[in-house]
Amino acid sequence: MRDICEWERNKLQRWGKFQLPNAYKKIGWAIIIGAFLLMIGKKFVEEPSWVKPVLRNIMLLGFLMVSISKEKIEDELMASLRATSYRLALIIGVLYALVQPYVTYAIESLLDPGNAELDNGYFQVLLYILLVQILFFNALKRNS
């Protein structure tokens, strides 16, 4: 039992420290911009139905890469700021996921009363959480 606990502790500590090298931040931004441009471009051409969700997932992957990439000097201050930014992003993200569908529903009900839907896709919530984390992390870095 003790061995299992020790193994679990070691694994969790190792996974908890997982980060991508700093170079992946630029790659992440390139993926985000590329996916964004393709999403705009696809409005002007006929495309199969699977393109939109795939582009959305690629964009989320780009944001995740930016989010988990190391800074040029990743020290304990950065780890502390990163932890704070994830905590804030999680809290704000959950609140957003709870409140946003009702706001959208209320607005849609006013604009188009017959077709209002109480919906909140995973893309919006994940994008919001990742964006909030990246923005908070940069704001905390500027003010530390």
Add this chain to the structure above:
Amino acid sequence: MKNTLKVQRAIKDLTQEDLAKLLGVSRQTINSIEKNRYVPSTVLALKLSKVFEIPVNAIFELQDEDL
């Protein structure tokens, strides 16, 4: 918590950048500690103590609000 990091650095004639390189952290981290915006870990505090060759208590001091 207050600290005498800036004074100790001046005694050793080290810039924030020099100290950061010695400790393997960013200059921003040294600046944040000096401005009391960041409390370093025990490991970093001990590394500072080693660089300045004085006890940790001579660099960091608890204040009433920490007690």
